[in-house]
Amino acid sequence: MPPKYKQYIFICTNERPEDHPRGSCAGRNSLAVLDALKAEIRTAGLLTEIRSNKCGCMDICESGPNILITPDNIWYKQVAVEDVPEIVEEHLKNGRPVQRLIAEA
Numbered sequence: 001m002p003p004k005y006k007q008y009i010f011i012c013t014n015e016r017p018e019d020h021p022r023g024s025c026a027g028r029n030s031l032a033v034l035d036a037l038k039a040e041i042r043t044a045g046l047l048t049e050i051r052s053n054k055c056g057c058m059d060i061c062e063s064g065p066n067i068l069i070t071p072d073n074i075w076y077k078q079v080a081v082e083d084v085p086e087i088v089e090e091h092l093k094n095g096r097p098v099q100r101l102i103a104e105a
């Protein structure tokens with residue numbers, strides 16, 4: 001069965017105690033990033049093409065909030081709410097990943 005959506009976005013919403021040495025994406029505002037992504041995707045008219053989902057730990061906590069866009073296999077790090085319009089416009093609508101946010105391998 002083929003995927004229903006053209007792209008899937010996974011936003012880490014893992015939460016750890018505030019004093020955890022690695023931190024967590026939820027502790028760095030990833031739920032607000034998720035809400036902003038959902039709203040921006042809706043506003044852009046992309047709800048039938050793109051699905052955004054929260055997910056658990058991606059094990060790169062220090063660089064969070066982290067996002068994975070598939071099938072592009074693009075990982076974004078330290079994403080802020082203010083970055084969301086650029087990600088939607090440049091990457092999701094125009095196919096140009098936002099270089100300044102890409103996590104290095």
